[in-house]
Amino acid sequence: MTNTQVTLVQIDNYGPWTVTPEPRREVDLQTLQSRLYADLSQLIGNRGGYVFFTRFDNMIAVTNGLDESDHAMIQESVGNRYPVTVSLSVATGTTPAHALADATDNLQDRGSAQDKDRREILCGRTIGEDHRTDEDVEIAHFDVIDATGEYTDRLSAFETFIEIEQGYATLMKEMHGEHDALSFFVGGDNVIAACPTLTEGAYLDAIDHVTEVAGVDLRVGVGSGKTAHEAGMDAKHALEEARASGDAVWFAE
Amino acid sequence: MTNTQVTLVQIDNYGPWTVTPEPRREVDLQTLQSRLYADLSQLIGNRGGYVFFTRFDNMIAVTNGLDESDHAMIQESVGNRYPVTVSLSVATGTTPAHALADATDNLQDRGSAQDKDRREILCGRTIGEDHRTDEDVEIAHFDVIDATGEYTDRLSAFETFIEIEQGYATLMKEMHGEHDALSFFVGGDNVIAACPTLTEGAYLDAIDHVTEVAGVDLRVGVGSGKTAHEAGMDAKHALEEARASGDAVWFAE
Amino acid sequence: MTNTQVTLVQIDNYGPWTVTPEPRREVDLQTLQSRLYADLSQLIGNRGGYVFFTRFDNMIAVTNGLDESDHAMIQESVGNRYPVTVSLSVATGTTPAHALADATDNLQDRGSAQDKDRREILCGRTIGEDHRTDEDVEIAHFDVIDATGEYTDRLSAFETFIEIEQGYATLMKEMHGEHDALSFFVGGDNVIAACPTLTEGAYLDAIDHVTEVAGVDLRVGVGSGKTAHEAGMDAKHALEEARASGDAVWFAE
Amino acid sequence: MTNTQVTLVQIDNYGPWTVTPEPRREVDLQTLQSRLYADLSQLIGNRGGYVFFTRFDNMIAVTNGLDESDHAMIQESVGNRYPVTVSLSVATGTTPAHALADATDNLQDRGSAQDKDRREILCGRTIGEDHRTDEDVEIAHFDVIDATGEYTDRLSAFETFIEIEQGYATLMKEMHGEHDALSFFVGGDNVIAACPTLTEGAYLDAIDHVTEVAGVDLRVGVGSGKTAHEAGMDAKHALEEARASGDAVWFAE
Numbered sequence A, B, C, D: 001m002t003n004t005q006v007t008l009v010q011i012d013n014y015g016p017w018t019v020t021p022e023p024r025r026e027v028d029l030q031t032l033q034s035r036l037y038a039d040l041s042q043l044i045g046n047r048g049g050y051v052f053f054t055r056f057d058n059m060i061a062v063t064n065g066l067d068e069s070d071h072a073m074i075q076e077s078v079g080n081r082y083p084v085t086v087s088l089s090v091a092t093g094t095t096p097a098h099a100l101a102d103a104t105d106n107l108q109d110r111g112s113a114q115d116k117d118r119r120e121i122l123c124g125r126t127i128g129e130d131h132r133t134d135e136d137v138e139i140a141h142f143d144v145i146d147a148t149g150e151y152t153d154r155l156s157a158f159e160t161f162i163e164i165e166q167g168y169a170t171l172m173k174e175m176h177g178e179h180d181a182l183s184f185f186v187g188g189d190n191v192i193a194a195c196p197t198l199t200e201g202a203y204l205d206a207i208d209h210v211t212e213v214a215g216v217d218l219r220v221g222v223g224s225g226k227t228a229h230e231a232g233m234d235a236k237h238a239l240e241e242a243r244a245s246g247d248a249v250w251f252a253e
């Protein structure tokens, strides 16, 4: 059974900052946000975690393998290099959705996202080294079948984007509502989901649902491991198997 | 009447690269993508343009004010600093959607996005300095009303994300289908759209549509200018006016 | 005759910031400094200028082609994305050393580098478009002859570094004292100098001086142009010619 | 007694790459080099190590606490995100200079820095967890006394730079020749040295030597620890003590 450790990363009081003393250049905000995300990708990723950009001012990470001191270091490093600070709230649960709900609750209890006195909160508990197992994290890597031939090389770039986006909007909602999973668009035609332990049937249902509602055909590779990186790398290899075999769902080994 | 210059940025043969010789670490792909986007934001943004991350492997930019040599320099700079190269296709039109459709067509004619011999294409025509006007670009900056109070401080971070995402998925499709506009999520609760000249009624209809379909309440500030930056900065100020006055739509001036 | 426009970039009140409230992690300072430098390289470089890291808290740029509004935009962009701000002071002169001396004077008049109330100064005058010529900037690109065979592949990495460094320390002082030129180490075995119009004899003397004092053998390519980039690119091509022909000094064209 | 683990980072075949097919824009090279350094600072730094930019194409790191797999991951991450690759050679020794000499030898044995077939070498041995002690690393943090008042606020920015640079050139050579230490300029008026266990007298001699030869007055804080970060942070605190007390040398605790 999975035991996902999820960290909510929230930029402190960011909305007001973006318009103080007057609205800041959008390209600078975009640069700031995407670089902060890139930095967190490296800081978290190089310890085996995954972080997703989500809304950029609120990012969600799967952090199995990172302890409190790792979190503290990441928070300090951001504070040392950016004009904004971040709060981090971590929680664990048998499903990623539950873990994130707890992490969010906990942070909300410390004050509003736009409370100017709430800065650099670091709260929650990580999983002790002794309680970690090889099945703590399940990652599903979804991919659109032949996106290049079906969309990119045929439609206008925005029409392609609409298709991918509607497929993602449908998938993320379904996977959350039905399976307590957290699904994130990661660029191109790819969606990575942090899932609880799910059956092949569950993945098939989700894929069928997206085909029906949004008309987009997906395949998925699934992996599990001690960290997001291990599970995710297995999922990528499983996806290659699915690509080769033509199956819609493939579980690593 | 608007005359939007749109540039399609496509990473050359990126899909195969991500899995050759075997799947690359996801965190490195995320870092690569978001930094490439940040760099384009600066390169394009510091000449008055806007670029949106879209699918990351295909990015869309509003580039009024950038000529062919600017495009060539940007392409060269990316080639000098990344393990991947980009193709750039530029086109202009009375609506952003038409311009992008032409730019896409043009690039598709040079070969597939996954053709390994199609590299660093630079095609299309920019608007001559003499033909540029102060109304070439119209930018609408949409924002969710009280996202912090309604969602961020109340729901789980993923539930909030679902709301924002469904609102965006609805808006992008409506604005494209009804108004030939290109709408991009830019983080937080914000969507920036490159639009043709639209009436207040058109914006009101779009906002109403999102409320009905997705249950998300938006306001919008609209600006126009010679470049995306000028129009966008006006739109930001207009949005501040809308925020202050309580109006759903506010046009700059 | 050259007419070099030089900009001094100084991080405001940086020393105190590095130790407040207590000493910050050195790796974060290094990251901050080198990224700020990389950003300035792009911001200034993409307008045809060159910037050198120098001491990192004080950087020196050759900015022919950038006007006041370019400087203001660069200053704003840094302020939007870093926890520190920068002051910019620009001056022009028939020699780079004089221009920089004036720029420094001007900034010193506004307050100390560690005055906590002196922030984001933008002072000095740029060269009007009408007064710019194709010979405003002279760039010399120095390179150690066979650094790989002589040092890198033979000595310990630090011994190699000592040789390169002593060569640079000798060259920078000589070129400044004798020729009012500003020479900067740019990595590897390369030094780039912003020079006034100098004769072949002057370059030969400098090279001989370095051989005598530091025992390091250099060659140099020299170019001139309207911007640092143009002059510098010519200098690079000239250096390739020097490399091929075996000459110690080569002037472009 | 110290047991410093040193890693030599060398960009593979970089010289030829910079001029193929013709010389690349200098600003792009500068951006590439400084970002690669910033990335290594984070990758190595977040595991407790220190890396110094040195010549940028050859960087030197103190990596106590990083094992082979950390090195492999760093090498892979660079390869995934840059147009160039790096070789890493690690060695340990009772003095930093000896460790680096061994690391360099080892890499040289695998081929020239400009051998186009020598790519992504990873060689050498790291210190086993069981053999690590709290005194493995000694870091000295040197700083110019009142650099702002003596130089920055008085001289031209280049004259100040010359003073700092001559001071550094003198110090690096002395500390290497007399004490087998590796000293690196880290920006501003600061030099950080990886040292063997040295006496107060040794530091005083080095400082006196710099005053005599280069006329620059230094103070130094010294710390030791299991990693460069621990030793370096102690050194920074010691430097604050020296600053407060007026002593030329201060050892942590």
Ligand SMILES: Nc1nc2c(ncn2[C@@H]2O[C@H](COP(=O)(O)OP(=O)(O)OP(=O)(O)O)[C@@H](O)[C@H]2O)c(=O)[nH]1
Pocket (backbone or CB within 6 Å): A143, A144, A145, A146, A147, A148, A149, A186, A187, A188, A189, A190, A236, A243, B014, B015, B016, B018, B019, B023, B024, B026, B029, B030, B056, B057
């Ligand atoms: N983030 C991420 N994106 C990927 C990855 N692999 C591919 N992509 C993206 O997906 C896009 C499409 O590539 P593919 O999925 O290989 O191509 P396709 O045309 O859909 O073909 P098939 O998937 O093989 O049917 C690429 O441009 C990338 O943006 C990956 O591992 N991670």
Ligand SMILES: Nc1nc2c(ncn2[C@@H]2O[C@H](COP(=O)(O)OP(=O)(O)OP(=O)(O)O)[C@@H](O)[C@H]2O)c(=O)[nH]1
Pocket (backbone or CB within 6 Å): A014, A015, A016, A018, A019, A023, A024, A026, A029, A030, A056, A057, B143, B144, B145, B146, B147, B148, B149, B186, B187, B188, B189, B190, B236, B243
């Ligand atoms: N990209 C971008 N994002 C912004 C901008 N302004 C605000 N945001 C984002 O929007 C989020 C929410 O901030 P606000 O819209 O100010 O807050 P709100 O709670 O919705 O309140 P009101 O909009 O004032 O009703 C912030 O965290 C930012 O992520 C902007 O100019 N550009």
Ligand SMILES: Nc1nc2c(ncn2[C@@H]2O[C@H](COP(=O)(O)OP(=O)(O)OP(=O)(O)O)[C@@H](O)[C@H]2O)c(=O)[nH]1
Pocket (backbone or CB within 6 Å): C143, C144, C145, C146, C147, C148, C149, C186, C187, C188, C189, C190, C236, C243, D014, D015, D016, D018, D019, D023, D024, D026, D029, D030, D056, D057
């Ligand atoms: N900044 C910068 N560095 C360069 C450039 N060209 C070479 N280098 C650096 O110089 C180092 C040595 O390369 P080369 O100068 O080509 O090699 P060499 O062994 O000295 O051989 P020759 O110069 O051909 O005699 C490289 O590793 C780079 O770090 C350049 O255009 N700009």
Ligand SMILES: Nc1nc2c(ncn2[C@@H]2O[C@H](COP(=O)(O)OP(=O)(O)OP(=O)(O)O)[C@@H](O)[C@H]2O)c(=O)[nH]1
Pocket (backbone or CB within 6 Å): C014, C015, C016, C018, C019, C023, C024, C026, C029, C030, C056, C057, D143, D144, D145, D146, D147, D148, D149, D186, D187, D188, D189, D190, D236, D243
């Ligand atoms: N890399 C690095 N640079 C620093 C650090 N502290 C200060 N600096 C640099 O040193 C410069 C000068 O600052 P200080 O040394 O505080 O100032 P000072 O005028 O010499 O005064 P005193 O050192 O107090 O005598 C700053 O601008 C920074 O560039 C540090 O911890 N690390």
Ligand SMILES: [Ca+2]
Pocket (backbone or CB within 6 Å): A143, A144, A145, A146, A147, A189
């Ligand atoms: Ca696909």
Ligand SMILES: [Ca+2]
Pocket (backbone or CB within 6 Å): B143, B144, B145, B146, B147, B148, B189
């Ligand atoms: Ca809002």
Ligand SMILES: [Ca+2]
Pocket (backbone or CB within 6 Å): C143, C144, C145, C146, C147, C189
């Ligand atoms: Ca050379």
Ligand SMILES: [Ca+2]
Pocket (backbone or CB within 6 Å): D143, D144, D145, D146, D147, D189
């Ligand atoms: Ca000092």
